[in-house]
Amino acid sequence: MIIGLVTALSASACYGVGSVLQAMGSRRSARQEAAAGPGTATTQHGGPSLSSTAKAAVTWEFMVGTVLDFVGFGLGALAARLLPLFLSQTVISANLVITAVLGIRLLGVRLGRREWASIATVCLALVLLAGAAGPEGGGDTPISTHWWLLAASVLLIGGGTVAVRWLGAKAAILAGLLSGLGFGVVGIGVRVLNGADPLAPGALLTDPALYAILVGGVGGMYLHTVALQIGSINGATAALVVGETVVPGALGVIWLGDASRPGYAWAAAVGFVLAVIGAVAVAWFGEPETAQTRDHHPEELLA
Secondary structure (H helix, E strand, C coil): CHHHHHHHHHHHHHHHHHHHHHHHHHHHHHHHHHHCCCCCCECCCCCECHHHHHHHHCCHHHHHHHHHHHHHHHHHHHHHHHCCHHHHHHHHCCHHHHHHHHHHHHCCCECCHHHHHHHHHHHHHHHHHHHHECCCCCCCCCHHHHHHHHHHHHHHHHHHHHHHHHHHHHCHHHHHHHHHHHHHHHHHHHHHCCCECCECHHHHHCCHHHHHHHHHHHHHHHHHHHHHHHCCHHHHHHHHHHHHHHHHHHHHHHCCCCCECCCCHHHHHHHHHHHHHHHHHHHHHCECCCHHHHHHCHHHHHC
16 A cells, blocks of 8 residues: 555656646747747647647657656556555646646746645545555456447547547647546556556457557647646646546446445545545636736747
8 A cells, every 4th residue: 555655646746747847848839939920839729739739749848747747657557556546546636736836936826825725625635535545446357348448548539639629729628637537547447457467468468458548648648738738737737637536536436346444435535525626626726827927928828
């Protein structure tokens, strides 16, 4: 349990720092494109074009943030094998707190009493969840459910990408939510993956869950990048937290047999709800830029 918690917290730190660096790269890229004059930075619906997303992705800040994301991805996958999903995903989603705190210094985010209270709520929720978590359920599932997981990941990422591009600048929260669901697919897929422990390459490569993990992971990273380009970092990350926490946590209990310690179900339920409420509140009350900053740098709205 302790190793799993340390692994999940390390993944959370990687994701939190990575998100801030990616937001910095996205903003710098948006400023450069705006300074260069009108071009192909946005689609006809006002969202970022594929070329603008690609340009943001090659800034040094974004590349370092992406490396941290990959490290967090690996640590998060390990945590999903060691802990119940409702605990591992919630601890990993605490990257929202790291993102908000680092944003004060690096992105000019201003946090008031309500924001700090929301962050404290998330921390309290993590304490409750850590104290209530019991052993994770089994990972043995019919292969047909692995095919369903792959189909769901393709539909989620493919349909979500089309929807986000169609909605354009209005799709920040949706993109963040869909990216969180994509990362949630990763957590579920890792738990049910065949051929991982002990390692059996044949079983691993023929398991549809492996490809669901790849689709969810890569698609989730792309949608998170789009969310950072067109919305606030706190809003995008909070939406990601909800998608990454609620669905995998519920499926872990219903499908995989995750459970709390005897007599501590109430603490797990309260902690889970508080984690989601606190995450949403950080985004609801938080404002990444002052009105004055937006007036002087309207191009950063794409960041």
